């Protein structure tokens with residue numbers, strides 16, 4: 293039986309450069325997987341193939357036993373290090389846009405009762421990330437932490453089953469980072485997410501994940517540095533569990 297997300301013999305190559313080779317990975321639903329490794333090891337490349345932004349050059353990726361489509365879809369949401377929000381839309385507009393794109397792909401706009409329902413949904417999601425008092429602000433009027441909260445709301449509004457995080461807190465100050473750690477832990481449980489997070493911060497990897505993967509090259513050829521790619525060299529299961537819903541409610545209320 294295949295697990296929730298399954299990578300079998302996945303390779304990522306750019307021309308003659310092998311970035312990832314023979315990546316085999318089984319991820320259970322509800323896991324929080326942190327991915328660490330040296331710069332250039334292929335962490336973001338791994339995330340991109342799971343997101344469907346790039347297709348692996350070899351191998352297969354399945355979600356619930358079904359091959360992943362090589363395109364982004366609502367099963368997968370993503371948050372990058374740099375703000376991926378639209379500067380010309382307010383907080384509410386940014387969040388609503390995600391719903392309208394999904395439900396009215398041609399017009400890009402909902403009307404009447406459908407729009408009112410979408411607004412209520414957007415407001416609820418923004419409350420969950422602690423932005424209920426900032427609905428009418430534009431991104432330029434907000435701190436980096438608030439912009440990342442908005443980016444998380446945008447990713448979650450499509451109700452993805454997998455949340456992909458690429459250095460999501462890398463640009464934030466330490467105090468704000470720890471608030472964001474509490475928030476993401478709460479959302480992991482509250483929305484029953486499977487999370488895959490790339491980070492350079494080993495402390496963050498172990499603090500947030502319940503499984504830590506290290507990507508690195510097992511083989512090096514100093515005369516041909518592109519010849520071998522990285523694979524998973526360590527795969528550490530941790531005993532950390534997603535918090536209970538009652539606990540997350542308390543954190544969400546505090547961070548609001």
Ligand SMILES: Nc1ncnc2c1ncn2[C@@H]1O[C@H](COP(=O)(O)OP(=O)(O)OP(=O)(O)O)[C@@H](O)[C@H]1O
Nearest residue numbers: 306309311329330331332333334335336337338492
């Ligand atoms: N589109 C591309 N075309 C060619 N090479 C690429 C492309 N994308 C990534 N690479 C190369 O693949 C390698 C892995 O890049 P990737 O960004 O996945 O690594 P990373 O582990 O996330 O690095 P970092 O920690 O520095 O962000 C790098 O050598 C990079 O230059």
